[in-house]
Amino acid sequence: MSRGIRAGILAALPLSPGIVAVGAVVGALAIRCGLSPVESVVLSLIVFAGTAQIAALEVLERGGGAVEVVAAGLVMSLRYLAYGAALAPSLGRIPGVCRGLLAYLLTDTMFAVSARIPAHLSPAERASFAGAAGAVAWLAWQGGVLAGSIAGAAGIPPLLATSVPLLIVGLATARLRSAPEVVCVGVTAGLALALGELPGGWLLAAAGGTAAGGLAWR
């Protein structure tokens, strides 16, 4: 096993219990929305994006159609564009097939873990690190969704639902180091609280926080 793969697995493993928990919440939500356990798992295998899956399920629960499912899910997935842009430069040139696989595995977890790739790894080992971390997250996520689908909403401990946003915030801030990042997080949090009532308010908050961080960087 290469250094990169081993390091990636070790970096992602501590996060696995949290990922399983969030996956279980999403699996239970799918059952509540009327999907069978098999449908829930297949949906998770195809989309493999927690927030997009939740958005799609909420649209389904309200009786929405295919177009609404796609639109809601893609809005939630917009952040992957930024993740990829931030991550890609450190991974160097990657062959086509591996690039496609890494893109499929790119999640909040993989992005957060990959921000702490050891500096001594070569670009190829960095890509292995990211892929291994993504694979661990994938296994944990699908396992959680399967468990939640089987258990159903009644089998999920109440506070697990609150672990979803806490895990997202924790992953985002685990690598806070510079003043612009702190400014970005502070402004974003304030705006998210102030604009939360507005449709798409969280996207406006993120835009404001990014702009504030960019200005602080200058």
Added chain:
Amino acid sequence: MSATLWVGVFALGLGTWALRGAAWLSVRPVCTTTGPPLGGLGSTALMVALGITLLRDDPVGVAGLVAAVGVVVLSAATGRVSLAVGLALGGLWGAGRAGWIDSAPTEPTSLPEAHGPAREPAR
């Protein structure tokens, strides 16, 4: 689910995959050659905004936001996200047992409405 909805699910999966992979195509040169590291700041801001908005609507109320502050401080100081989230959930559980917070959520948290009007938080 109907066949039409499955087509929608496949389209969502393909679209999400394309967004994830776009950086390895056209976005990368733009983000690596211009100004501040907006890709990193933007992704951090999106995650924080999503998390805070979810907590804002969470039935545990202000306690969830206090827990988030604890998670931020602990995560940033130690890099141990699982530990930070575990301690925060333990604190919320203890607060619930002590009767300091109204109630714990019984259903998965609702997402912020990026595509429609605000709704009542799930209970």
